[in-house]
Amino acid sequence: MKSDRILGAVLALAVSAAAQAASSGEVLERSKPGDWRRPAPENTLYLELDSGRVIIELAPQFAPETVANIRKLARSGYFDGLAIIRVQDNYVVQWGDPQADGGEARPEPEPEQAIPAEFTREWEAGLPFTPLPDADTYAPQTGYIDGFPAARNDRRIWLSHCYGMLGVARGQAPDSGTGSQLYVIIGHAPRHLDRNITLAGRVLQGMEQLSSLPRGHGPLGFYEADQTMPPIRSIRLAADLPEDQRTPLEVLRTDGARFKAYIESRRSREEDWFLEPTGRIELCNVGVPVRTP
Amino acid sequence: MKSDRILGAVLALAVSAAAQAASSGEVLERSKPGDWRRPAPENTLYLELDSGRVIIELAPQFAPETVANIRKLARSGYFDGLAIIRVQDNYVVQWGDPQADGGEARPEPEPEQAIPAEFTREWEAGLPFTPLPDADTYAPQTGYIDGFPAARNDRRIWLSHCYGMLGVARGQAPDSGTGSQLYVIIGHAPRHLDRNITLAGRVLQGMEQLSSLPRGHGPLGFYEADQTMPPIRSIRLAADLPEDQRTPLEVLRTDGARFKAYIESRRSREEDWFLEPTGRIELCNVGVPVRTP
Numbered sequence: 174m175k176s177d178r179i180l181g182a183v184l185a186l187a188v189s190a191a192a193q194a195a196s197s198g199e200v201l202e203r204s205k206p207g208d209w210r211r212p213a214p215e216n217t218l219y220l221e222l223d224s225g226r227v228i229i230e231l232a233p234q235f236a237p238e239t240v241a242n243i244r245k246l247a248r249s250g251y252f253d254g255l256a257i258i259r260v261q262d263n264y265v266v267q268w269g270d271p272q273a274d275g276g277e278a279r280p281e282p283e284p285e286q287a288i289p290a291e292f293t294r295e296w297e298a299g300l301p302f303t304p305l306p307d308a309d310t311y312a313p314q315t316g317y318i319d320g321f322p323a324a325r326n327d328r329r330i331w332l333s334h335c336y337g338m339l340g341v342a343r344g345q346a347p348d349s350g351t352g353s354q355l356y357v358i359i360g361h362a363p364r365h366l367d368r369n370i371t372l373a374g375r376v377l378q379g380m381e382q383l384s385s386l387p388r389g390h391g392p393l394g395f396y397e398a399d400q401t402m403p404p405i406r407s408i409r410l411a412a413d414l415p416e417d418q419r420t421p422l423e424v425l426r427t428d429g430a431r432f433k434a435y436i437e438s439r440r441s442r443e444e445d446w447f448l449e450p451t452g453r454i455e456l457c458n459v460g461v462p463v464r465t466p
Numbered sequence: 467m468k469s470d471r472i473l474g475a476v477l478a479l480a481v482s483a484a485a486q487a488a489s490s491g492e493v494l495e496r497s498k499p500g501d502w503r504r505p506a507p508e509n510t511l512y513l514e515l516d517s518g519r520v521i522i523e524l525a526p527q528f529a530p531e532t533v534a535n536i537r538k539l540a541r542s543g544y545f546d547g548l549a550i551i552r553v554q555d556n557y558v559v560q561w562g563d564p565q566a567d568g569g570e571a572r573p574e575p576e577p578e579q580a581i582p583a584e585f586t587r588e589w590e591a592g593l594p595f596t597p598l599p600d601a602d603t604y605a606p607q608t609g610y611i612d613g614f615p616a617a618r619n620d621r622r623i624w625l626s627h628c629y630g631m632l633g634v635a636r637g638q639a640p641d642s643g644t645g646s647q648l649y650v651i652i653g654h655a656p657r658h659l660d661r662n663i664t665l666a667g668r669v670l671q672g673m674e675q676l677s678s679l680p681r682g683h684g685p686l687g688f689y690e691a692d693q694t695m696p697p698i699r700s701i702r703l704a705a706d707l708p709e710d711q712r713t714p715l716e717v718l719r720t721d722g723a724r725f726k727a728y729i730e731s732r733r734s735r736e737e738d739w740f741l742e743p744t745g746r747i748e749l750c751n752v753g754v755p756v757r758t759p
Contacts, residue, residue, distance in 0.1 A: 262674045263629050292741070307603050310748040336556050336654045345739060360677075361629045361654050361750045365735060368742040381555045381681040384653075388674040442658060446638060448585070451658040455603040458654065 197438045200431070201462060208431040209423040209464070212320075214412035216240075218247065218374070219420070220268075221406040222257075227379035228420055229339055232321055235332050236291040236373045239341055242284045243352040243373060247408045249282045251353065256402035257386060261394025263360030266383040267342060268405055269353055281353050290347035291371045293331040300330065301428035305436065307453040311364045315456040317427035321375055322456050324367060332372035335362045335457035339374035359384040362457040377422055377463045425462040435462065490731045493724070494755060501724040502716035502757070505613075507705035509533075511540065511667070512713075513561075514699040515550075520672035521713055522632055525614055528625050529584035529666040532634055535577045536645040536666060540701045542575045544646065549695035550679060554687025556653030559676040560635060561698055562646055574646050583640035584664045586624040593623065594721035598729065600746040604657045608749040610720035614668055615749050617660060625665035628655045628750035632667035652677040655750040670715055670756045718755040728755065 212230045220227040233240040246252060252268075259267040270279050302323065304316035312324030315333065322335045332338065338358050343350030350371055357376055376383070390397040411419045425432055440454040505523045513520040526533040539545060545561075552560040563572050595616065597609035605617030608626065615628045625631065631651050636643030643664055650669055669676070683690040704712045718725055733747040 260678075262677055290741075308601050310600050310602060310746055311744070347741060363751065364748065365732075365740075365744040365751065369740050384555055385553075385678050385680055387678055447658075447662050448583075448640060449661040451604070453603055455657065458656065458658065 196442065196444055197435060197462075200434045200438045201425070201464075204425070204431050208426055208429055209466075210320075210426050211421070211423055211466075212377070214419065215244070215410060216374075217411035217419075217422075218243070219407075219409045219411060219414070220379075221408070222382055222403060223406070224382045224403075225379060226420060227382055228377045228422060229374045230320065230377050230424070231339075231374040232319070232332060232372065234319055235294055235321070236341070236371050238284075238286065238288045239291050239350065239352050239371050239373050242288055243355075244410060245282055245285065246352055247410055248413060250407070251279065251281060252405050252408035255279070255405045257383075257396075257405070258389075258402055259356075259393065259395045260359070260383075260386045260388050262388045264358070264363065264394065265340075265356040266359050266386060267354060267356040269342070269355070271402060273354070281351060284351060288348060288351055290343075290350075291373075292347070292368050293329040296325050296328055296330045302330065303427050303432060303436075305454065305456060305459075307440070307455065309456060311367060317432070317459070317461065320424045320427050320461050321372075322459075322461075324456070329368075331368050333362065333456055334358055334364055334366045334372065336360070337376040337380050338372055339376065340366070341371040341373050343370055357383050375461075377424065378420070421466050423464050423466050425464075427461060432461075435459075489735065489737055490728060490755075493728045493731045494718070494757075497718070497724050501719055501722055502759075503613075503719050504714070504716055504759075505670070507712065508537070508703060509667075510704035510712075510715075511536070512700075512702045512704060512707070513672075514701070515675055515696060516699070517675045517696075518672060519713060520675055521670045521715060522667045523613065523670050523717070524632075524667040525612070525625060525665065527612055528587055528614070529634070529664050531577075531579065531581045532584050532643065532645050532664050532666050535581055536648075537703060538575055538578065539645055540703050541706065543700070544572065544574060545698050545701035548572070548698045550676075550689075550698070551695055552649075552686065552688045553652070553679045553681050555681045557651070557656065557687065558633075558649040559652050559679060560647060560649040562635070562648070564695060566647070574644060577644060581641060581644055583636075583643075584666075585640070585661050586622040589618050589621055589623045595623065596720050596725060596729075598747065598749060598752075600733070600748065602749060604660060610725070610752070610754060613717045613720050613754050614665075615752075615754075617749070622661075624661050626655065626749055627651055627657055627659045627665065629653070630669040630673050631665055632669065633659070634664040634666050636663055650676050668754075670717065671713070714759050716757050716759050718757075720754055725754075728752075 216231040218229040231240045257268045302318045309315045313326045315324045322333045340356045341350040342354035389395045396402050442450045509524040511522040524533045550561045595611045602608045606619045608617045615626045633649045634643040635647035682688045689695050734745050735743045
């Protein structure tokens with residue numbers, strides 16, 4: 174009896190998560206090769222840290238000029254040898270030039286053209302948007318487009334600040350973000366940032382290398398002199414690496430029936446463990462599946 | 467021009483967060499001593515790790531029998547020398563007896579009485595509940611009670627799985643959680659767990675010591691043999707320590723005008739940086755302020 178209770182406690186939340194995984198897992202097990210896509214190498218960014226590779230899919234559909242400049246920065250070697258400069262708990266990891274506000278800032282290559290604020294884009298009926306059926310606090314409708322969480326109203330659509338999303342730090346001016354400082358969300362979704370700053374992609378693999386970094390001791394989580402900033406070995410586009418140095422990944426298509434079934438498996442938890450199967454889900458709790466083929 | 471852009475990029479998201487802090491900060495600066503409360507020492511748990519103290523406020527209003535047993539476990543020294551056994555990215559940190567599912571489990575003291583599932587409690591009109599005005603995906607109404615995020619319907623009220631909340635791991639049986647294995651949410655709120663498992667408190671200080679732990683290499687984030695489980699030096703109630711070993715903390719009262727003003731400062735971002743002041747907020751994005759007096 175006592176050992177049952179202890180065993181129960183050990184299985185505990187594990188049972189919960191396992192049950193979830195099983196149900197969603199069944200949906201994915203039944204998937205066919207065509208349900209998955211390989212992100213374009215031109216849209217795949219490798220952030221190389223001492224702890225390994227973080228893989229990011231860029232979203233030129235939403236931030237074309239910003240992504241073009243991030244590609245240019247990566248190809249010029251701009252990021253190589255820079256560092257993670259900020260880790261604020263339940264908020265963001267941010268990287269860039271530690272000297273950027275001092276006198277010895279590394280020069281950025283000139284952008285091909287002015288980079289506008291790319292916070293939202295026009296809504297068009299033909300977009301491959303899969304809506305969620307449930308109410309959202311922040312937007313009239315939420316859903317997924319090309320693998321990214323998004324929200325929309327009658328006129329505009331925008332990417333949303335879910336866990337793992339990549340954003341473009343900016344100053345006071347809306348168009349002041351070039352992509353030379355980037356951040357990733359490592360906490361509860363700060364959805365109030367939606368439509369206020371450019372989102373440019375999503376981490377597909379390696380989130381734990383960012384989310385488990387020591388928090389910065391300074392205001393807003395900036396690293397202080399008593400801390401070592403984790404160095405960035407390099408940032409490269411997969412397209413610029415030989416095939417054998419790329420990491421093959423597949424992302425579940427978000428415009429097909431398989432993903433709709435996956436959403437349903439996450440919305441309603443029919444496993445025995447759940448007394449309340451919930452029957453609804455919020456945008457940032459779905460998570461678009463990624464696998465190694 | 468270029469250096470302006472670089473500077474802009476550096477200030478970047480920092481400006482965003484600073485602006486938020488200023489606005490919410492003004493509300494808190496105008497607070498009076500009576501706007502704050504000191505959690506009862508009997509409800510304050512100190513989780514001592516090698517990295518320092520994590521401070522948790524217990525919620526006996528919602529989980530009376532579970533909290534009584536957590537107190538008993540702490541007082542018996544049950545947790546001392548056990549370990550963090552699981553860190554799953556964007557989900558939970560969990561601690562307890564690493565041997566609990568083996569043959570050498572540490573015996574738990576017998577509970578004073580059977581511990582029921584304490585997932586929800588009856589809604590009563592007189593409860594000090596401060597509602598949020600905005601729609602929520604998961605519940606008819608959300609808000610705050612005694613410093614904790616909560617949700618309700620016409621009949622019941624329950625604590626919600628926001629970042630930093632403390633939960634009681636359980637097995638398949640709803641009443642199988644004793645408090646000997648506890649978890650803390652370290653990612654986007656898994657609100658589908660609401661009403662499915664007992665929540666028993668909230669971390670007031672030291673979250674970063676949990677959230678930055680290395681993720682477990684095993685399924686569901688359990689630590690594997692190649693990893694070192696972070697040891698638990700002890701878990702104690704503040705009430706059982708001499709005054710000079712306690713950490714003084716104050717929590718903003720959630721039943722007063724000051725907290726309502728704070729919610730409004732977080733709902734509508736009137737600072738210049740925000741192009742869209744949002745004008746709404748989701749339960750887990752408010753955060754109940756804690757300070758050192």
